[in-house]
Amino acid sequence: MQRQNSFKYESQKLASWYFTVAVILFGAQLLLGLVAAVQFIYPSFLYDVLDFSIARMIHINALVVWMVYAIIGSVYYLLPEETGIETVGIGIAKILFWVLTIAVAIVVLVFLFIQIGPAKTSTIWFITEGREYLEAPRWADIGIVVVVVGFVINTFLTAIKGRRTGVITVILADLIALAGLYLAGMFYTDNIAMDQYWWWWVIHLWVEATWEVLVGAFAAYALIKIVGAKRQIVEMWLWIEVAMLFGSGILGLGHHYFWIGTPEYWWEIGALFSSLEPVPLIGMFVHVLYDWGKDKGERMGEGEKDVTSNNTPALVWLVINGFGNFLGAGVWGFFHTLPQVNIYTHGTQFTAAHGHLAFFGAYATILIAMFYMAIQGKNGIKKLRATFASKMAIFLLSFGMLGMTVALTIAGYEQVMIERAQLGGTWSAYFVAQNEVWMAQAMDWRFFMGIVMTIGFIYLVKDLWTIGRNPQNVY
Amino acid sequence: MSKRKVSVWTDNRFWQRSAAWVTGVAAVLLIWLTFDTMGQIRMGNQKDINAHIDKRVPSPTVINYKIGYKMNAKRGLEVPTIGGSDANGNSLFTIKQKFFGRDNYTQKEADALVNLGKLAEQSKNCMDCHTLLGNGGYYAPDLTKAWLDPAWGKNGPMQAITGTHSRAEAMAAFLQHPGRYPMHARRMPNLHITAREAKGLVAFLKQMATIDTNGFPRGFGKIKEANYAETK
Numbered sequence: 001m002q003r004q005n006s007f008k009y010e011s012q013k014l015a016s017w018y019f020t021v022a023v024i025l026f027g028a029q030l031l032l033g034l035v036a037a038v039q040f041i042y043p044s045f046l047y048d049v050l051d052f053s054i055a056r057m058i059h060i061n062a063l064v065v066w067m068v069y070a071i072i073g074s075v076y077y078l079l080p081e082e083t084g085i086e087t088v089g090i091g092i093a094k095i096l097f098w099v100l101t102i103a104v105a106i107v108v109l110v111f112l113f114i115q116i117g118p119a120k121t122s123t124i125w126f127i128t129e130g131r132e133y134l135e136a137p138r139w140a141d142i143g144i145v146v147v148v149v150g151f152v153i154n155t156f157l158t159a160i161k162g163r164r165t166g167v168i169t170v171i172l173a174d175l176i177a178l179a180g181l182y183l184a185g186m187f188y189t190d191n192i193a194m195d196q197y198w199w200w201w202v203i204h205l206w207v208e209a210t211w212e213v214l215v216g217a218f219a220a221y222a223l224i225k226i227v228g229a230k231r232q233i234v235e236m237w238l239w240i241e242v243a244m245l246f247g248s249g250i251l252g253l254g255h256h257y258f259w260i261g262t263p264e265y266w267w268e269i270g271a272l273f274s275s276l277e278p279v280p281l282i283g284m285f286v287h288v289l290y291d292w293g294k295d296k297g298e299r300m301g302e303g304e305k306d307v308t309s310n311n312t313p314a315l316v317w318l319v320i321n322g323f324g325n326f327l328g329a330g331v332w333g334f335f336h337t338l339p340q341v342n343i344y345t346h347g348t349q350f351t352a353a354h355g356h357l358a359f360f361g362a363y364a365t366i367l368i369a370m371f372y373m374a375i376q377g378k379n380g381i382k383k384l385r386a387t388f389a390s391k392m393a394i395f396l397l398s399f400g401m402l403g404m405t406v407a408l409t410i411a412g413y414e415q416v417m418i419e420r421a422q423l424g425g426t427w428s429a430y431f432v433a434q435n436e437v438w439m440a441q442a443m444d445w446r447f448f449m450g451i452v453m454t455i456g457f458i459y460l461v462k463d464l465w466t467i468g469r470n471p472q473n474v475y
Numbered sequence: 476m477s478k479r480k481v482s483v484w485t486d487n488r489f490w491q492r493s494a495a496w497v498t499g500v501a502a503v504l505l506i507w508l509t510f511d512t513m514g515q516i517r518m519g520n521q522k523d524i525n526a527h528i529d530k531r532v533p534s535p536t537v538i539n540y541k542i543g544y545k546m547n548a549k550r551g552l553e554v555p556t557i558g559g560s561d562a563n564g565n566s567l568f569t570i571k572q573k574f575f576g577r578d579n580y581t582q583k584e585a586d587a588l589v590n591l592g593k594l595a596e597q598s599k600n601c602m603d604c605h606t607l608l609g610n611g612g613y614y615a616p617d618l619t620k621a622w623l624d625p626a627w628g629k630n631g632p633m634q635a636i637t638g639t640h641s642r643a644e645a646m647a648a649f650l651q652h653p654g655r656y657p658m659h660a661r662r663m664p665n666l667h668i669t670a671r672e673a674k675g676l677v678a679f680l681k682q683m684a685t686i687d688t689n690g691f692p693r694g695f696g697k698i699k700e701a702n703y704a705e706t707k
Contacts, residue, residue, distance in 0.1 A: 040614070043661040051664040052614045053603035119595035119672045130597030132611050164486065188597075190590040192683055193516045193532045196608055197509075232487065239490035243497045250501035259619075259691035260608040261531050263515050267689070269508070343693050347609035347617055425692035427626045430616040431659050 005327040006380030009080035011087035014094055016378060018073030019371050021101055022268055023461060024414055025066035026364075029109075030454050037447040038306040041440075054115050057128075057135050058108065065132060070367035071214055072151055077170060077374055078221045079155060100147045107140050124188060129194070133203055134185045139390045141186050148179045166235030170217045170242055178210040200256040207359075208277065208329070209249035210296025215325065215366050216241040216284060222318055222369055226309045228299070237287045244280035247369060252277045258339045259346055267339040274337045278330030281362075285322035294318070310383045311376050311392040313467070317369035320398055324361020330438075332357050332405070343349030344420045349442075350412030356406040360397075379468035387473050389463035396456025404449035411442035521582050524550025524557065527568050531687040533557060535585035538678050541572035542685050544623050544695055552690030575674060576641050591594035591672065599666045607683065609691060615663065620676075620695045622646075646680065647673040670693070 007013050035055040038045045046055070079087050087093060110127055117123030122132070125138045145384040152175050159168050185202035188333075189195050220238045222230040254270025266419070292315070330352040336345040345351070376384045415433045423429030431438060467473050483489050490569050519530030524537070533555075545564035549555040559570035571578040580588070596602070602611035605618045615682045627642040634640060636656050637648035649656050650673040653663035667678065 036614075043659075047662065048664050051604075053600045053612065056614070057600060116666060117598050117602055118667075118669075119598045119675065121589055121594065122599040124594070128598070128600055130600045130602060132602045135600065135603075166491070177560055188594075190586070190593045191516070191518045191532055192593065192596075192607060192679075193686055194513075194518075195593075197512065197516065199610075219652070236485065236487050236490055237690060239487060239494045243494040246494070246498040247501055250498070250505050253505065257512070259688045260610070261516050261686040261688060262512050264689055265508075266503075316698045343691055346691060347606040347613065349613055352613055367541070396593075418481065420692065424694040424696055424698045424700070425617065425620075426696045427616045427621070427624045427658075429698075434642075434659070435663070 005378060005379055009086050010090045011076045011093070012082045012374070012377055014090065014097060015073040015077035016374055017094075017097055018069045018076065019106075019374055022066045022367070023371070023464065024071035024072060025062045025069065025104075027461070029059055029062035029066060030457055031452070032056075032062065034450050034454065035059075035277045037443070037450050041447060050112070051115075054111065058111055060133055061107075061135060067359075067363050067367060068257070070370065071211075073374070074214075074218055074367065074370040075151075075155060075175070077377070078167070078218075078368065079158055080162075080223070081225075082165050082168045082330075085158065085162040087154055088157040088161060089150075092150060093154050096147045096150045099143065103140055103143045103147075107136055110137070111135070115156065121442075131185070131199055134199065136210045138186065139366060141182075143191060145179070145182060145186075146181070152176060152179055163229070166215050166238060167220050170213060174210050174213045174217070178214075179207065181205050181210065183278070183393040195224045196260040197257070197262060199447075200253060204253045204256055205250070207362075208252060209246060211323075211363060212249065212280075212329075213242055215321070215362060216245065218366050219284065219318060219321065222314060222366075223288065223291050224319070224459055225373065226296045226311045226315050227292050228310075229295050234291065237283075237291075241280050241284060241287070244276075244283060248273050248276035248279065253293050253324060255339075255342070258342055271338050275334060276338075278326065278334055281326040281330040285326045288318055288322040294463050308383070311372055312384065312386040313394070314369040314376070314384070315465070316367050316373035316386065316390075316394055317372065320353070320394070321365035321369065324357070324365050324398070328354070328357030328359075328360075328361030328405070332409075347410065348415040348420070349408050350416060353405050353412055355406035356408060357401060360401045364397075368460070372467075375464060375468045379474075381468060381474045383474065384467065385473045386466055387463060387470070389459045390467065393456050393460035393463055396452050396459060398456075400449045400451075400453030400456055403452065404446050407442045407445035407449060411439050411446075414442070416440040448461060484680065524568050527566070529554075529566060529687070533685045534582070534679065534680050535589040536580060536582055537685045538585055538681050539571055539578045539580055541570045542622070542681065544620060544678070544684070550690075551554070553693065553695070554687055554690070555685045557685060574678070575641075575686045585678070588675050588678035589605075589682050591675030592677070592682075595668065595672045595676050596679060599668065601652055604663075608686070608688060614661065617692065618680060618683070618689060619686075619692060620684045622681040623696060625696050643674075643677050643681070646677045662678065 032055050035046065035050065036052055036059055037051045039055065076087060114127050117127040127137055128135045129137055155175060156172060159172055181202055184198045216238050220234045223234050224231055250275035252267055255268040255274035257266035257270060336342050336350050414436055418436060419425060419429045419433035423432060498654045509519060516532050519534040521534050521536045524534055525532050537557050541559060543556040543560055544553050545556050546558045547564035549563065554564060556564065556567055557566040559567040561567060604612045604615040607618050608616060625631050627645050633645045633649065637645045639645045639648055650668050651670060654665050
């Protein structure tokens with residue numbers, strides 16, 4: 001059956017390619033996450049075949065790469081609508097998509113089948129860089145930079161030629177910072193403290209600053225499109241969010257510099273600014289609900305009858321994003337951001353709990369909302385209604401992640417108390433804490449909740465595949 | 476344009492400029508602090524040890540010395556000590572300790588060993604199971620102060636299990652054949668670490684243990700009863 005394609009711009013077609021790869025990598029992330037979760041319960045599972053280090057490496061890299069794909073896709077999707085013109089250099093953009101995808105495929109194959117290498121510079125260049133999240137070998141780093149620079153140039157030229165809205169201005173400035181920051185992770189040093197210092201420039205300034213600003217920009221765009229929020233008000237919010245996110249997030253970097261060899265003054269700087277990081281997240285949540293309610297009320301006041309949003313699944317994911325970002329990044333982050341607490345929680349399952357809920361709440365949710373907007377655009381749907389599968393995906397993915405976070409938080413609490421506070425953090429203290437029944441139970445629940453999420457993901461894929469084709473969901 | 480007076484608080488240009496200023500000021504502050512921190516965490520050399528200067532990241536030649544982790548009276552937290560310590564927890568920089576049978580590694584030799592160890596740490600992907608300086612995976616113990624772990628000491632089990640007579644040799648033996656010395660149901664996989672790489676890794680671990688981590692991890696190895704309870 002030939003599917004009708006209602007995209008007005010080639011840029012949006014390219015966006016749908018990016019989104020497709022993103023969903024595939026999301027699936028890979030869940031699968032490898034399940035492998036690692038099983039290994040916590042049955043350590044001999046795939047021992048010496050696909051060890052925990054490899055499973056986890058692919059788990060976290062698939063996460064970052066699917067989100068980068070979905071971010072690039074989102075920008076290519078909204079770019080022509082915001083600027084009013086086709087993306088400049090769309091032909092090159094398509095070639096870059098294939099270059100990036102082939103490079104990612106090669107890296108994944110090397111990770112799976114070669115895994116590690118001898119202690120030589122050539123390993124860093126061609127097999128793995130071995131720095132959590134930045135394991136991609138150096139050749140791939142350079143490839144990523146080339147592709148991203150091409151992407152930024154495309155975006156820039158389009159914005160100059162077309163209409164330059166506030167949303168586009170924010171995205172442009174942010175993308176330049178985001179691309180530039182990646183360079184901070186592309187060098188080798190024998191000094192582990194120096195290594196970690198710059199490593200955090202990439203990791204923190206991506207996920208706690210530049211990515212958050214992109215979320216703000218995507219949310220602004222989505223609110224204008226879905227609930228018809230007024231651009232002037234949404235963009236004013238956006239600028240306030242940018243000020244607050246960068247104002248707290250840039251120096252909030254200090255909360256990673258408590259214990260890596262860096263000076264003590266980072267205690268105060270990190271504690272103060274990272275404690276402020278949740279403030280804009282509360283603001284973003286209020287902003288989404290406020291605009292939604294306000295525009296609905298305004299249109300009802302004008303006597304309009306059908307005032308529901310024009311894309312229910314996207315709107316629900318957007319609301320979950322507002323709440324999940326605040327809960328996962330804000331509340332769970334604040335739990336352990338003060339040095340007085342962090343000296344015990346640093347490097348425990350607490351961090352894992354925060355990491356899981358924050359990546360999901362802040363990023364996965366809004367990017368899924370963007371997927372639904374692309375489905376709406378692709379099929380030329382005026383109003384897209386949630387199906388049973390949309391609701392199951394929303395419920396199972398969110399509930400699974402929340403349950404997993406609770407399990408990991410309990411594990412973290414136990415680990416902090418027994419391994420760190422009581423037994424002083426040695427090798428044997430570590431294993432005493434790992435053997436505790438609370439840890440074992442938490443790991444069982446985490447695995448179970450991973451299954452719940454995987455079922456939710458299957459519903460999501462089914463829904464993304466079919467929702468646009470079924471006229472019942474459209475009106 | 477309408478002549479209606481608009482409040483500055485609802486003016487987009489005001490907020491756009493505010494965002495730019497806030498971001499700029501924060502970025503400048505971060506860059507300034509970065510310059511200061513870079514100076515403080517640059518790796519030291521043997522001259523600092525000879526001059527009894529505490530460096531946050533000491534020279535790789537610390538592998539020639541006995542190192543510890545003591546409560547420092549002035550700092551009020553635990554600080555690594557090099558070559559013994561006085562009653563206030565300050566380094567003496569005098570007491571040596573043999574590292575694979577030698578305590579006279581030159582600057583060049585020690586630098587090369589630590590560099591090899593760092594390369595091995597990255598090439599074998601240690602950080603996706605272990606944490607280093609508290610960062611990494613949570614599937615295996617933190618390695619920040621692994622060199623000082625009582626498990627590898629005279630009274631710990633690892634020297635006896637590996638049939639060696641020093642911390643360094645016990646760690647190197649374990650790293651090369653982790654499967655032979657299971658310490659837990661969660662075994663470390665065989666990462667094909669050579670004897671040369673293992674020596675580098677141990678040097679890297681010993682030097683990492685001397686990094687001043689502002690007292691992290693707190694109370695490391697101080698509770699004697701806890702040290703070998705229950706390891707399976």
